[in-house]
Amino acid sequence: MSLSSVFTISGSALTAQSMRLNLVASNIANAESSTSSTGQPYRGRHVVFTAIPVSADQPQVDGVRVTSVVEDQSPPILKYDPSNPLADAQGYVNMPNVNPIEEMADMISASRSYQTNVEVMNTAKTLLQKTLQMGQ
Amino acid sequence: MLDAIAKDFNFSQRALGLRAYRTEVLASNMANAETPYYKSVDFDFSSAMKSAMAGDDAGKNLALNATDPRHFSTSPDGGAAGVSMQYRGAVQPSVDGNTVDMDLERGAFLDNALQYQSTLTFMNDRIATLKSAIKD
Numbered sequence: 181m182s183l184s185s186v187f188t189i190s191g192s193a194l195t196a197q198s199m200r201l202n203l204v205a206s207n208i209a210n211a212e213s214s215t216s217s218t219g220q221p222y223r224g225r226h227v228v229f230t231a232i233p234v235s236a237d238q239p240q241v242d243g244v245r246v247t248s249v250v251e252d253q254s255p256p257i258l259k260y261d262p263s264n265p266l267a268d269a270q271g272y273v274n275m276p277n278v279n280p281i282e283e284m285a286d287m288i289s290a291s292r293s294y295q296t297n298v299e300v301m302n303t304a305k306t307l308l309q310k311t312l313q314m315g316q
Numbered sequence: 317m318l319d320a321i322a323k324d325f326n327f328s329q330r331a332l333g334l335r336a337y338r339t340e341v342l343a344s345n346m347a348n349a350e351t352p353y354y355k356s357v358d359f360d361f362s363s364a365m366k367s368a369m370a371g372d373d374a375g376k377n378l379a380l381n382a383t384d385p386r387h388f389s390t391s392p393d394g395g396a397a398g399v400s401m402q403y404r405g406a407v408q409p410s411v412d413g414n415t416v417d418m419d420l421e422r423g424a425f426l427d428n429a430l431q432y433q434s435t436l437t438f439m440n441d442r443i444a445t446l447k448s449a450i451k452d
Contacts, residue, residue, distance in 0.1 A: 196347075
């Protein structure tokens with residue numbers, strides 16, 4: 181049935197967007213983590229979305245998948261804090277390269293996309309229900 | 317007799333198939349609203365419908381051979397067959413090469429869902445008419 185693959189498509193988008201939301205949460209939570217298990221300051225992480233066809237016979241209809249998570253390679257932000265044990269000789273501490281404002285904007289964008297895809301699924305559900313009731 | 321009824325529903329059935337497929341295509345566009353380099357696709361419904369109905373006669377070679385009048389008549393099912401997919405022109409091109417315009421997609425999705433429901437309503441009315449004709 182054709183309409184039920186809408187659930188696969190929108191479902192894949194829900195998974196992808198919730199993963200993006202998770203990373204935003206991780207970035208904001210670690211916006212002040214000047215060290216980590218590797219000893220380096222935390223780096224911002226971002227998802228990479230890729231369009232993937234849902235079935236071989238319909239190459240034009242794509243779902244979405246998170247194919248990788250990349251670390252932000254921009255340099256860490258320097259913060260002057262001589263009392264910090266991690267401070268260098270000049271009194272600067274390497275802080276994560278996370279911009280909380282950008283992360284908030286990313287969060288709003290992810291949650292809006294999530295909502296839109298839920299609406300698409302609801303519409304497809306209504307259409308399927310009406311089709312099942314045909315002729316009654 | 318049954319064949320006549322089946323023919324009667326042929327048009328609506330094909331319209332529903334194409335509408336369902338378009339729902340899928342639009343859901344795929346919305347799922348990939350933030351995938352870099354994803355190009356928004358859509359198809360022209362009226363020309364797809366025309367080619368589906370033309371293929372009804374032309375596509376007879378795809379049907380099973382009926383060597384006995386009691387065999388079921390099988391014509392290729394509408395769906396995605398004969399649909400020529402086209403890329404949508406970007407209204408506001410974005411830096412990541414994505415051409416999905418969310419407002420446009422949502423508008424098209426809503427319109428498509430309503431058209432699907434109206435086709436269903438016409439079909440239901442037709443079924444009610446046939447039913448009352450059978451009862452009398």
